[in-house]
Amino acid sequence: MASLPVQILVLLVAYLIGSVSFGVVVSRLMGLADPHSYGSGNPGATNVLRTGNKKAALFTLLGDVGKGVVAVLLAKWLAPSLGLSPLLVMLVGLAAFIGHLYPVFHGFKGGKGVATAGGVLLAMNPLHGLAVLATWLAVAFLTRYSSLAAITAAFMAPIYWQLFYGIDARALVILFIAALLVWRHRENINRLLTGKESKIGGGRKAAPKVKYPPPRVGGH
16 A cells, blocks of 8 residues: 555645646637636636637647546556555545646636546546536536536436445545535526526627737747
8 A cells, every 4th residue: 555655645746737727728828818817717618618719618628638537547557556545546536626626826716627527537437437428418418508517417426426336435535526516616506596507609708808928939
């Protein structure tokens, strides 16, 4: 079993991986607005899409999913040599997810965590992750509410785990991730209850307030 310093180091690295906000990174590289300055103020793919740049939104989505996948798969790869337990691998996923929500590189102003949670769950256990993803897709298709799809998927995630694998310590990690995701959607819940939540494809394009300068290529 890995020593306590090794466990802490692994979790810290996972948190730092999660702290890379691809909404901010992609916006900087593509000379778009700071995602904190418009729309929901979250640096996620949904908010980046409000700029009208679909490529930027796609890159943000892939990056946010990818960092969850990378953190967990890296932990799985290192598990035999470092003595990482299955529970610690799950905690690595949680650490990456928390990094996305509260990124140290971006003033602890992160996204709502849907994409990163999806990547984490898929990498932890593909069967469970696919069940959660199918739930999100079904609700999003039927209602066109991205937030409702995320909340429903979060609610079902610990239930699916219990049905597939029973109740154990890892189920508590899934439950905690789900609870954090729902908490991050508390404003969306209020808008859903009052009928003010926008549907997928139905929101207005936000007017960017601040633009990053495009990256320089050579010269001064």
